[in-house]
Amino acid sequence: MVTVEGAIENGECVNAPAQILKDTHASPAERLWALAAEDMAAVDALILDRMQSPVGLIPNLAQHLVGAGGKRLRPLLTVATSLMCGYQGDAHHKLAAAVEFIHSATLLHDDVVDESELRRGKKPANLIWGNSASILVGDFLFARAFNLMVETGSMEALGILSNASSVIAEGEVQQLAALRDVKMDETAYMQVISAKTAALFAAATEVSPVIANRPAAERSALRDYGLKLGLAFQLVDDALDYGGFESALGKSVGDDFREGKMTLPVIRAVEAADEKDAAFWHRVIVEREQTEVDFETAISLLRKTGALDSTMDLARQYAREAREALSVFDASPWRETLEDLADYVVERIN
Structure with a gap:
């Protein structure tokens, strides 16, 4: 294939x-x-061009992450939804590149915070160049993103993506504050992933009808599509961390567990825990006293309580809602493929 x-x-x-x-x-x-191949080639060329700097460390480190693969899903969504909206011009290329730079910047910062050992199948930049360099190059990519947004001349698009950047940062801080908090509930967690993951998906799709001057109903529909797609995407990642494949996840399996992150499967397992299991979760999450067999024990508890299955069920629900959001658009290959993408985000490990 x-x-x-x-x-x-x-x-x-x-x-x-x-x-x-x-x-x-x-x-x-x-x-x-x-x-969208022709447009995506233009986006990739723009990304490569705007990563350049006379400060050699910047393009080298940025290329390590941005050029490491990945599916460019978020910029692809901007391009595809713009073309579905009948946009003609090149502003969607700049907005798509900006979306990728925002995403890449957050990944560079995340790797410093999370101390992960794998990113997109490779050693993360901070383990090669150090935390300080990763943070500063992440800042450079954020700045490049805003340069690109301004160049489009669309204040509305600038407002959407700049607001998303603020929301993402708030979500990251909220997640950090809740690290190893075994009392975190589902409502608080959904607020975190709505901010740190789904907000950029929503912004990536909402800017398209804005630059295409489409009706407010289409803008609302595409924002809803992106938001629900992003929620489904993150929930699947939550489940994948406890028994998925590194190739599908893009990072080491078990990272969330080792870092003491409260994700939805763990939250639901804790809620269903008896006294013995509650003590286990407190030890491995709050105290972070973990042995070699604890990860397998955690997976067993998640399966016993149905937490993994129920997390995947919720992801499928959001995927269905994402599909339904596109019903305001006329039938087309764009709409059909975007609808199918919602299912694929959930079923990508099969």
């Missing part, structure tokens, strides 16, 4: 789109990329 990553790495961008669209086994993400 032709993959997005393989096509890009092998320099097959010109011929790959037709191959992918003919491939009945291609994923919705791959089909969406194929439909």
